Amino acid sequence: xxxxxxxxxxxxxxxxxxxxxxxxxxxxxxxxxxxxxxxxxxxxxxxxxxxxxxxxxxxxxxxxxxxxxxxxxxxxxxxxxxxxxxxxxxxxxxxxxxxxxxxxxxxxxxxxxxxxxxxxxxxxxxxxxxxxxxxxxxxxxxxxxxxxxxxxxxxxxxxxxxxxxxxxxxxxxxxxxxxxxxxxxxxxxxxxxxxxxxxxxxxxxxxxxxxxxxxxxxxxxxxxxxxxxxxxxxxxxxxxxxxxxxxxxxxxxxxxxxxxxxxxxxxxxxxxxxxxxx
Amino acid sequence: xxxxxxxxxxxxxxxxxxxxxxxxxxxxxxxxxxxxxxxxxxxxxxxxxxxxxxxxxxxxxxxxxxxxxxxxxxxxxxxxxxxxxxxxxxxxxxxxxxxxxxxxxxxxxxxxxxxxxxxxxxxxxxxxxxxxxxxxxxxxxxxxxxxxxxxxxxxxxxxxxxxxxxxxxxxxxxxxxxxxxxxxxxxxxxxxxxxxxxxxxxxxxxxxxxxxxxxxxxxxxxxxxxxxxxxxxxxxxxxxxxxxxxxxxxxxxxxxxxxxxxxxxxxxxxxxxxxxxxxxxxxxx
Numbered sequence: 001x002x003x004x005x006x007x008x009x010x011x012x013x014x015x016x017x018x019x020x021x022x023x024x025x026x027x028x029x030x031x032x033x034x035x036x037x038x039x040x041x042x043x044x045x046x047x048x049x050x051x052x053x054x055x056x057x058x059x060x061x062x063x064x065x066x067x068x069x070x071x072x073x074x075x076x077x078x079x080x081x082x083x084x085x086x087x088x089x090x091x092x093x094x095x096x097x098x099x100x101x102x103x104x105x106x107x108x109x110x111x112x113x114x115x116x117x118x119x120x121x122x123x124x125x126x127x128x129x130x131x132x133x134x135x136x137x138x139x140x141x142x143x144x145x146x147x148x149x150x151x152x153x154x155x156x157x158x159x160x161x162x163x164x165x166x167x168x169x170x171x172x173x174x175x176x177x178x179x180x181x182x183x184x185x186x187x188x189x190x191x192x193x194x195x196x197x198x199x200x201x202x203x204x205x206x207x208x209x210x211x212x213x214x215x216x217x218x219x220x221x222x223x224x225x226x227x228x229x230x231x232x233x234x235x236x237x238x239x240x241x242x243x244x245x246x247x248x249x250x251x252x253x254x255x256x257x258x259x260x261x262x263x264x265x266x267x268x269x270x271x272x273x274x275x276x277x278x
Numbered sequence: 279x280x281x282x283x284x285x286x287x288x289x290x291x292x293x294x295x296x297x298x299x300x301x302x303x304x305x306x307x308x309x310x311x312x313x314x315x316x317x318x319x320x321x322x323x324x325x326x327x328x329x330x331x332x333x334x335x336x337x338x339x340x341x342x343x344x345x346x347x348x349x350x351x352x353x354x355x356x357x358x359x360x361x362x363x364x365x366x367x368x369x370x371x372x373x374x375x376x377x378x379x380x381x382x383x384x385x386x387x388x389x390x391x392x393x394x395x396x397x398x399x400x401x402x403x404x405x406x407x408x409x410x411x412x413x414x415x416x417x418x419x420x421x422x423x424x425x426x427x428x429x430x431x432x433x434x435x436x437x438x439x440x441x442x443x444x445x446x447x448x449x450x451x452x453x454x455x456x457x458x459x460x461x462x463x464x465x466x467x468x469x470x471x472x473x474x475x476x477x478x479x480x481x482x483x484x485x486x487x488x489x490x491x492x493x494x495x496x497x498x499x500x501x502x503x504x505x506x507x508x509x510x511x512x513x514x515x516x517x518x519x520x521x522x523x524x525x526x527x528x529x530x531x532x533x534x535x536x537x538x539x540x541x542x543x544x545x546x547x548x549x550x551x552x553x554x555x556x557x558x559x560x561x562x563x
Contacts, residue, residue: 033403
């Protein structure tokens, strides 16, 4: 028995369209569900007050500090390392055994689950190096975690710079490094910024790698050797220990807004970058 | 720049370029040096195949966690792979470029939502639905499969789209010129040509699902047992580490690192398979 191809065509396209719409609806549902329950809780006082009774009442101010400081710290370390790696890969070598090893290492690092980063950060930074549960340990762990993202996006951005730019610079007598510094990197900058933004987004939402390295102290840190608690960790503790579902929703809404904002900014930058290129 | 000169710059860049691979080695070194001695002292068979996990009496069998991780991951595939591949085919073959331009980044936003938020949605929305309609505790293997299935969608979709778009136009044109409908072209020509990339997307999804921690802890229930039904509460390898790490000491802590060793090995195997599959795709182009 053969079905008329016209019907299978119609059936297939309907199923494919349905699957895509369903996927988008899931995303829309998650965002609206969290915002609907969380926005009423969210207000200026929620953001600027200290938590009371472990987060049962009051606001989330210290976790806001933690959420800003940890990704900033992580990116301060990962950005220079990541960019120079990508400059080396894209500008300074041909495909050799070394670049293959570097690329393989980057891919593997990108696939490692965050709980393994948590274990590693705990045994290496917290215990072996004796940094304790601190911004330093958490930031360094996050830096290792986001390094592959920065390397990949920066390399793509650098490779997207037209070769003619480099040729002009060389023909004017500039050295390779001068060309990289004055011509290639400025032109690749928006693409690199996109990678940094995506990494910030990932760091903000990270829990497993942070909770075992930066700890979960609710005090406002006074140095990088102090423990801190990020919004994601705070939200996890509120939700899992059933401390306050109201405050959990409020924290979740803040978290979602922060992550969406950073990611949309990243897409906007990338979009501008692509528009400029073509 | 006169300080170091061109050669010096090149040397500095090369040293920094080794940062990723040396981080990877450092991670492997520390996880293995904490976990491997335990595995050998306790016995590989005792550790991997015994059913009892009771740190207070010195029993460290992770077989139930291995089985739970396997079932949760396979279940996530059943939920996520068909939906993801269908979405990828629709977006790359049937949607107009404008829809693709709007929908693809939207779906990638799914990847940006923190895993704790997925877990929370699972607890607040999914678990009550399962409890009320199907019975059981609600926080279960099934809830874990559905949440993880959703979480792997962006991975499956974006890598599948890349490999479908990498199929040369001429393949499709040839098929259409022979009178095939667009769907016949898609399933007889395009998908076959993009097969290795689609397989890679599923394997990377597997890796993401088996490594996911926070969402699973929140929705899967966390009792140590080999699941008999989809409604049972289960504890995965990742959940086992994260739940007990905060208070574990001595042999117990070593056992958790040993669990990490097993997880690390599984992930590395999956990633290597995926990178071979992606290289096949790129080689064909």
